Amino acid sequence: MKEQKCVFSDNLVSYIYDEMENKDAFEAHLTECQICSEELEMFKTLRVSLSALREQVDSEFEPISIPVIEKPAFWKKLLEAITLSNPLVKIAFASALIIIFSLTFYLLTLQRTSDLGLASNVKVDEKIEPQRSFPFAESKEHEVFTKENKTAEVKPIKTERQTRKKLKPSARQRQQLNLDFAESEEVEEGIRLVDLFEKVGEV
Amino acid sequence: MTANLTDEQLIRKSLDGDNEAFGEIVKRWERKIFALCYGMLGCKEEALDVTQETFMLAYRSLQSFRGEAKISSWLHRIALNQCLTKMRSKKNSAEEINIESEPSLSTAASKKAVSPPELVETKERAELVRKAVRSLPLELRQVVIMKEFEDMTFQQIAETLNLPVSTVKSRLYLALKQLKMKLEEKISAV
Incomplete structure (x- = not known):
């Protein structure tokens, strides 16, 4: 036997759960439709029963404890990855470390030597000499007019060192x-x- | 501090490594997720386990959260999947009753003026309702739980389950009718 169903039956849930926009129209329908009004009463009773289960669920709820999950630092991740990796990877990593350290040491040593002026005297001289030998290097006094009425830059005077070098x-x-x-x-x-x-x- | 922030802001903070922000998300949603799990699994301990697993999984996959869906929908989906996995592993789905094969209860039975709250005590009644809910097919059960236990709107349920609102309404209607019949059956058997 097929159960009777009103065309507005699906709207019944919207009405029960108070999510209906046009309530008045549906309430007018309820006064006329026996199927819907009976179902409405049935659902109301059911919701009372469901509320008992709802209370039980609420009473049995316990706040869960999520263990503090801290994101591991990069170096920790790297360390873990290395320790868990196969020996070849470990060897490769160790070699890379040695190369990096050696390069760093070499570069640092080079830097220190240059700071002491032992390795790059030439650079130091070049920086200082132009001022000594040509004090107006920055000015335009060294510019002269050629026959073609064009500005030509006078070749910078040779530094003392260069001169000395040439004379020597x-x-x-x-x-x-x-x-x-x-x-x-x-x-x-x-x-x-x-x-x-x-x-x-x-x- | 974090209590005033929106879910999306909390997610952003969590992605930046703020554990307190994720703690706030847990605090906001754990009760609802527990209710969903409890309704789906019908067991408090299992529900607590799955709730915890849900949040752990959510934390681990925060990077993959694209923000297209709401955090609540996302968490509900994770929880539902976890519940299904749990049910499959325990083969609980065998307890489900297929609506199609279920002999339709007589209209006379539904017309019996049985009022469950008058017949049984609150705890017993709750137990009966729990069993009746558990016997619903999955697609109907999840809609009932979300609506009744979590006070979600039809729109929210539709978003969570990726269904049209009309489908959600018709499923809920069907679920309530089935539930009523099952309850009457159980009460009459008592």
């Missing part, structure tokens, strides 16, 4: 000079003082 003869040049010095007659005369005194004595 190379080893080969020095050798050559010594040879010339030894072979030169003038020099030979100049050196031989005895001959000179002899000449003076004669005078």
Whole structure:
């Protein structure tokens, strides 16, 4: 036997749970529809029974305790990953660490040497020299007008060091000079003082 | 401090590693999630376990929470899945009664002027209702629990279960009718 159902039966739940927008219209329907009014009473009774279970659920509730879950720090995660990994990974990690430490040590040593001015004298000189040798480097006094009426920059004056370097003869040049010095007659005369005194004595 | 924040703000804080913020989320929703689990599983201890598992799982998968759904819907879905897993593992689903195969109770029985609250004491009545709820099919049971035990609106239930509101209403209607019949059966058997 098929159970009787009103076309508005589904709206009944909205009415019971107070989620109906047009209540008046449905209440008017309830006065006319016996099926809906009987179902409404039935559901009201049922909800009283359900409230008993609801009370039981509320009374049996206990606040749960969630263990404090702290997110592990990066280094902890890394350490854990390494300790749990296979020996090859451990070796690779150890090698990487050694390389990193060696590089860091090397770079630090290099830095310290440069701070003491032992390794990069040239840089220091270059920084200081232009000011000493060309005090107007920043000014435009070194600019001259060429024939083409164009501004041309005067080549910076060679630094003292560069000049000294250029004047200073190379080893080969020095050798050559010594040879010339030894072979030169003038020099030979100049050196031989005895001959000179002899000449003076004669005078 | 965290009590004034919205669920979304709390989630953002939790993602930044603020455990207190997640604690506030637990405090806000644990009662409702417990009610859902209790209604689905029918056992206090199991319900407490699943509630705890739900929040643990939620915490672990916070990163995957995209914020498209509300936190309540998300938690309910996790809890429902956990309940289903638990039920499957215990093969509790065998207790379910298939609506289609269930012989429809006579209209005469439903018309019997039986008033459950008058017949049994509160605890016994609650036990009877619990058994009746447990015997409902899953899709009807979850709707009844969400509506009756959690005071969720039809819209919220629809969002949580990814169903149209009309389906939620018709399921609830069907669930209430089935529940009434089952209760009358049980009461008449007492």
